[in-house]
Amino acid sequence: MSTSMITAVPELTRRVRGRRRRNLPVLAGLLVLALVLFAIVGPLLIPYGETQGSLSARLLPPFGSAGGHLHLLGTDQLGRDTLVRLAYGARVSLLVGVVGVLVACVIGTTVGLLAGIGKRWVDSVLMRGTDVALSIPGLLVAILLASVFRPSLVTIFVTVGLLLWPTYARLIRGEVLVLRNADFVALARVAGCSTRTIVWRHLLPNVLPSMIVLATLQIGVAIVLEASISFLGVGLPPDQASWGSMIDQGRPYLQSAWWLTALPGLFIFLAVVSFNALGDWARVRFDPRLDGPR
Amino acid sequence: MIADTPDAHSTDPLLVLEDLRLSIDTPRGKLSILNGVSLSLQRGRALGLVGESGSGKSMTTNAILGLLPRGAHVDSGRVAFAGQDMVRLDENAKRRLRGDRIGTILQDPTASLNPAIRIGAQVGEPLRIHRSASSAEATAAAVELIGRVGISDPRQRVRQYPHEFSGGMRQRVVGAAAISCSPELLIADEPTTALDVTVQARYLELLADMQRDLGAGLLFVSHDLGVVSRICDDVAVMYAGRVVEIAATRTLFESARHPYTMGLISCLPSITEVGQRLTPIPGNPPDPADPPPGCPFAPRCPAAIDRCRAEVPALTAVSDGHSVACHRAGEAFAVEHLWPTATVDSAVTVTGAAGEDRVPTLALRGVTKRFVTKRNLLGGVRESFEAVRGVDLEVYPGESVSIVGESGSGKTTCIRMALGLEQPSTGEVLFRGDDMARAGRATMRAFRRGVQAVFQDPFSSLNPRMSIARAVAEPMVELSEGMSRADITRRVEEVLDLVGLEPRRVMDVFPHQLSGGQRQRVAIARALSTRPDCLVLDEPVSALDVSIRVQILNLLRDVQKETGVGILSISHDLGAVKYMSDRVIVMQKGVFVEQGTAEEIYQRPQHAYTRQLLADAVGGHRIDGARRERAVPLTDAARPVPADPAGG
Numbered sequence: 001m002s003t004s005m006i007t008a009v010p011e012l013t014r015r016v017r018g019r020r021r022r023n024l025p026v027l028a029g030l031l032v033l034a035l036v037l038f039a040i041v042g043p044l045l046i047p048y049g050e051t052q053g054s055l056s057a058r059l060l061p062p063f064g065s066a067g068g069h070l071h072l073l074g075t076d077q078l079g080r081d082t083l084v085r086l087a088y089g090a091r092v093s094l095l096v097g098v099v100g101v102l103v104a105c106v107i108g109t110t111v112g113l114l115a116g117i118g119k120r121w122v123d124s125v126l127m128r129g130t131d132v133a134l135s136i137p138g139l140l141v142a143i144l145l146a147s148v149f150r151p152s153l154v155t156i157f158v159t160v161g162l163l164l165w166p167t168y169a170r171l172i173r174g175e176v177l178v179l180r181n182a183d184f185v186a187l188a189r190v191a192g193c194s195t196r197t198i199v200w201r202h203l204l205p206n207v208l209p210s211m212i213v214l215a216t217l218q219i220g221v222a223i224v225l226e227a228s229i230s231f232l233g234v235g236l237p238p239d240q241a242s243w244g245s246m247i248d249q250g251r252p253y254l255q256s257a258w259w260l261t262a263l264p265g266l267f268i269f270l271a272v273v274s275f276n277a278l279g280d281w282a283r284v285r286f287d288p289r290l291d292g293p294r
Numbered sequence: 295m296i297a298d299t300p301d302a303h304s305t306d307p308l309l310v311l312e313d314l315r316l317s318i319d320t321p322r323g324k325l326s327i328l329n330g331v332s333l334s335l336q337r338g339r340a341l342g343l344v345g346e347s348g349s350g351k352s353m354t355t356n357a358i359l360g361l362l363p364r365g366a367h368v369d370s371g372r373v374a375f376a377g378q379d380m381v382r383l384d385e386n387a388k389r390r391l392r393g394d395r396i397g398t399i400l401q402d403p404t405a406s407l408n409p410a411i412r413i414g415a416q417v418g419e420p421l422r423i424h425r426s427a428s429s430a431e432a433t434a435a436a437v438e439l440i441g442r443v444g445i446s447d448p449r450q451r452v453r454q455y456p457h458e459f460s461g462g463m464r465q466r467v468v469g470a471a472a473i474s475c476s477p478e479l480l481i482a483d484e485p486t487t488a489l490d491v492t493v494q495a496r497y498l499e500l501l502a503d504m505q506r507d508l509g510a511g512l513l514f515v516s517h518d519l520g521v522v523s524r525i526c527d528d529v530a531v532m533y534a535g536r537v538v539e540i541a542a543t544r545t546l547f548e549s550a551r552h553p554y555t556m557g558l559i560s561c562l563p564s565i566t567e568v569g570q571r572l573t574p575i576p577g578n579p580p581d582p583a584d585p586p587p588g589c590p591f592a593p594r595c596p597a598a599i600d601r602c603r604a605e606v607p608a609l610t611a612v613s614d615g616h617s618v619a620c621h622r623a624g625e626a627f628a629v630e631h632l633w634p635t636a637t638v639d640s641a642v643t644v645t646g647a648a649g650e651d652r653v654p655t656l657a658l659r660g661v662t663k664r665f666v667t668k669r670n671l672l673g674g675v676r677e678s679f680e681a682v683r684g685v686d687l688e689v690y691p692g693e694s695v696s697i698v699g700e701s702g703s704g705k706t707t708c709i710r711m712a713l714g715l716e717q718p719s720t721g722e723v724l725f726r727g728d729d730m731a732r733a734g735r736a737t738m739r740a741f742r743r744g745v746q747a748v749f750q751d752p753f754s755s756l757n758p759r760m761s762i763a764r765a766v767a768e769p770m771v772e773l774s775e776g777m778s779r780a781d782i783t784r785r786v787e788e789v790l791d792l793v794g795l796e797p798r799r800v801m802d803v804f805p806h807q808l809s810g811g812q813r814q815r816v817a818i819a820r821a822l823s824t825r826p827d828c829l830v831l832d833e834p835v836s837a838l839d840v841s842i843r844v845q846i847l848n849l850l851r852d853v854q855k856e857t858g859v860g861i862l863s864i865s866h867d868l869g870a871v872k873y874m875s876d877r878v879i880v881m882q883k884g885v886f887v888e889q890g891t892a893e894e895i896y897q898r899p900q901h902a903y904t905r906q907l908l909a910d911a912v913g914g915h916r917i918d919g920a921r922r923e924r925a926v927p928l929t930d931a932a933r934p935v936p937a938d939p940a941g942g
Contacts, residue, residue: 121673183755186715191820192742192772205759287759 025281028274035271039094042087050088051239053079059257074259076250082263085241089264092242094271096156096226097219103161104222105215108168109207113199115169116176127173130166138163138225139232146234156235160222171214175207209283216279220272243268306377307334308479308511309358314371316350316357316535325582327353329535329590330371332609337478340505340512342522342543344558345532346839347810348579351515354532355483357381358513359398360388376478394424397472397510399501401484403464407456413440413467414452420474439470443500461701462493466500473504480505483515490700491866495910498525517840519558523547528615531555534580534590537609541616551618553595553632560633561844562869571851572873573633574844578809589621596632597622653727654688655828655860656712656745661685661721663707681707683884684721687862689828694854694861696871698907699881705864708881709830712862713747714738743773746821750833752813756805763801766790766820773824789819792856793849811842815849822853831863835870847873868911872896880904 043050048069057066057079064071066079073082115126142159149155179185180203188198227244229235236242238249243264250260316328328350335341345351356362358373360380373380375396380388392398400406407416417439418432427435433452440448443466456464465485472480482501486494502525505512516522522529523543530540531554539552550556557575577594580586586593592602601621609619662684668677682704689695697705710716711723714730723730725741733741746769749755756765766786770777777785787797793815805813814834821829834850835843851874854861865871871878872892879889880901888901899905 183749183751184757186710186713187747187749187755187817187820188757188768189715190713190742190745190747191769192739193768197772201760202757206757 024277028277028281031270031274032278035090035094035267035274038087039090042090043084046081046084046087048081048084050084050241051080053081055079059253061257062259073263074257076246076257076260077253082246082259085246086243086263086267089241089243089246090267092153092236092240093223093226093244093268095153096160096242097223097271097275099157100160100222100226101164101215101218103157104164104218105168105211107161108165109172109211111165111169112172113176113203115173117180117195117199117203123173126169130169133162134166139228142229143232143234146229146232151234151236153236156226156229159229160225163225164218164222167218168211168214171210172207175210176203179203179206209287212279212283212286216275219275220268223268223271308337308376309333309335309513310372310374311354311358312372312374314354314357314373315369316353316362316366316371317369318363318366320365320583322583326585327366327535327582328357329585331532331535331537333530333537333540335479335511335513337511338506338509339528340502340514340526342526342529343513343515343532344517344519344522344529346517346579346841348534348582349532350535351532352483355481355513355515358481359392359396360385361392390424393420393477394475395477396479396481397475397477399465399468399472399480399482399485401487403461403468403488404456406468407464409456411455412452413454413456413459416456417452417467417471417474420471424475435474436470439474440467442473443467443470443504444496445470460493462489462497465489465497469497469500469504473508476508476510478508478510480508480510480512481515482512484517485514486521487516487518491868491907492700492910494521501525519840520562531558534585535582536590536619537617538591538619539617540609545613545616550629551612551616551623552591552620553597553627554591556627556629557633558840560629561840572844572848574848575633575841576845578811578842589619597627652690654690654724655726656689656830656862657724657727658685658687658708658712658718659722659724661687661708661711661718661723663704663711663716664719680884682711682718685881685884685886687712687879687886689860689862691827691860692854692858693877694863694875695877695879696875697862697864697879697881697886698866698868698871699864700866702883703881704884705881706832709747709832709862709864713745713830714741739773743769743824744827745830746824746826746828747830747832748814748817748821748834751837752810752817753805753837755817756813758805760804761801762790762803762805762808762816765805766816766823769820769824785823786819789822790816792822792853793819794845795819809842810838811845814838814842814846818846818849818853822857822859825857826859828860828862831861833865833867834863836865836867843870850874868896868907880907
């Protein structure tokens with residue numbers, strides 16, 4: 001009652017911060033768009049192939065040229081053009097980031113919801129299952145999956161999804177446990193809503209903000225995860241570029257050819273930062289509590 | 295100059311606030327929260343600070359303690375505690391005062407204690423900080439202090455943790471910590487709001503005793519004029535960041551001058567009077583972002599003249615110790631003139647005389663509810679607790695029945711079973727004679743259409759992500775087949791109109807944009823949308839401000855009269871219950887100990903527990919300024935802590 005004045009303050013400061021950063025989501029959106037464009041048209045515009053290299057042009061620094069061919073961002077130890085590999089790598093990394101997280105999100109949210117609304121034993125079974133999933137070393141799973149299935153993009157999506165879902169399950173379950181005791185959920189029952197309606201209409205929309213935040217944070221994790229999977233040789237073949245594998249392959253040359261690791265690192269950084277900013281914006285944008293005057 | 299006034303001879307006042315102005319920075323600009331608050335408090339006196347939410351009373355205590363939330367700052371004015379200016383004092387100096395010379399008791403005893411630290415350590419903490427007491431000394435002092443606040447067996451109790459104490463006991467512990475350093479000023483911010491009626495009465499006595507023993511000044515902040523009047527010498531009424539009236543308690547009740555104070559007094563539901571319709575103060579408090587140009591109360595004031603709308607009235611003395619901020623304070627209106635009370639046209643006629651052939655809309659038959667409190671390894675029941683034990687209850691069409699009881703009495707479990715949210719362990723819940731446990735789909739839907747609910751907390755009872763129109767329409771969408779979209783929209787507009795909201799203005803709005811009172815109206819509109827035969831109300835007004843409470847109580851009465859809906863409500867507020875019920879049931883520890891017509895219960899209570907409830911409630915309502923009349927000797931309020939797995 002009388003504390004409403006005080007509790008209103010963090011909400012207000014949150015709105016101040018939101019306003020000050022109004023340009024940030026636009027910038028982030030443009031950046032993501034640019035990365036996607038780069039992934040789609042980059043390989044078409046750059047006159048080099050993904051795996052085409054010549055040993056005479058190996059480890060050229062940015063703006064270096066060999067045999068009359070200019071390599072804007074230099075070449076790697078096999079003489080392959082870094083720029084074109086970054087573009088091909090963007091295809092893989094962005095896809096793995098988005099699709100892998102989507103898979104994790106769907107699995108994790110389903111498990112979390114079921115555990116949160118289900119009976120005590122359902123909750124126990126699902127949560128112990130989640131604990132088990134968390135305790136299995138991720139790379140072991142990756143190796144296992146890759147040895148059973150042919151290494152491909154789909155295998156990577158599934159692997160990333162299988163490794164990342166437990167976090168969702170735990171988060172969503174916690175939120176649902178709180179929400180299901182809210183008066184509006186009991187009143188929805190009184191209003192004749194079925195459990196399914198309650199989940200779709202009353203629970204999911206209210207866990208959405210946390211879901212979005214976690215998803216944007218995990219896109220970065222997924223991109224890096226793909227790199228380690230590929231490094232183990234159970235992901236994509238080494239000649240197929242992804243930002244993660246590029247960093248990996250450039251590692252031995254860290255002191256002599258910085259661009260091999262720094263540039264894909266920069267791209268991962270930009271992608272993660274922009275997705276996070278976009279996610280933050282989306283969370284605020286789709287929360288009716290945080291817009292408009294009171 | 296010989297001391298002809300008592301004040302001239304006494305020392306400086308303990309606490310003085312002079313024209314305190316405070317604002318908060320927000321993206322919408324600066325919001326003025328306090329607009330010139332002036333108060334003074336002498337040692338040994340108790341000053342009540344009364345106001346509704348948003349009136350600035352809590353911010354005033356924050357300013358006194360030097361604990362302002364982020365973004366808030368004092369613009370001008372002075373807060374002098376024992377001659378020191380709290381606004382300009384540095385943080386270290388303020389820290390040395392807090393807990394030592396200023397003791398504080400806050401509203402929520404659960405949040406005031408650290409659940410991971412033993413009671414003794416928490417009570418002794420101020421001594422360790424301010425008096426450099428050793429651990430052993432602090433513990434010894436804690437034992438003594440806990441005994442002093444009326445907790446038995448203090449030696450054992452200091453070693454326990456907060457969860458082993460009931461709410462009232464916890465608040466006693468908070469009090470013990472607050473007085474550990476013998477403070478000169480005791481600040482209590484809504485200390486009894488979270489407590490039950492009987493516990494509240496005991497706590498007020500304790501507070502008065504502590505203050506008298508210490509000879510300290512007491513600043514008692516509350517939204518409840520009745521509670522304040524019980525232990526305070528003077529009362530300051532706040533509205534929209536200003537003190538609008540300040541007077542000795544008796545003077546305030548007998549000859550209030552400010553229309554707002556008069557309105558508040560006439561809003562207090564009485565448990566002794568009958569047949570009077572309470573007069574609500576219309577409208578809502580002003581938005582601090584958009585204050586009216588003149589007197590902040592002018593838009594709601596029945597006596598406002600042009601001058602009130604243009605010019606802010608200053609707080610001026612009308613007699614010794616009585617100041618009022620009203621342009622028309624000199625005219626001395628009668629309360630009845632400003633806030634006329636109508637006699638109730640013996641509202642609902644279908645009293646529960648239970649005609650034998652009539653079928654009750656809703657009935658509980660021999661209902662018991664058992665909750666499992668401990669399970670063994672295999673999930674078998676090791677310990678259980680009966681929240682409700684063999685109760686029988688009927689609600690006939692058009693009748694209003696209330697269950698009164700304290701928290702843990704099982705009343706919430708009762709209505710949750712009546713709503714089908716909880717299944718009885720034994721016994722049956724009948725809707726128009728049909729057992730709901732064996733109901734088919736069609737009967738179940740009829741039951742849902744016929745029995746709708748309104749809950750206590752308007753902030754939790756609406757989905758924050760659903761517009762008002764969708765929220766109100768939901769029961770119809772789910773339950774009323776054959777209603778077209780247009781039918782539903784028309785009905786939404788109809789019920790919103792019925793509860794006094796303007797459909798056009800609220801339909802597309804989200805809950806957070808409405809005030810608590812408006813949300814509660816929405817919740818009522820939603821419950822009425824399917825034209826139910828019975829409304830189940832869980833403390834429908836207890837979370838609302840005093841002036842809004844009466845609006846909602848009147849609304850419920852009007853709705854009942856207009857639609858003939860039956861009402862089953864639970865409450866701990868005996869005044870509100872009396873005001874809206876034909877039949878009252880008193881519940882204690884899971885059983886109905888007494889039931890009868892409202893008049894029987896209030897005039898001729900039979901059961902000891904009912905008498906106790908009524909005795910303790912008197913102070914919470916309209917009284918004649920009689921102070922500190924002790925009905926019951928100060929005793930240990932230790933009651934068994936009922937296990938309450940249902941969550942209250």
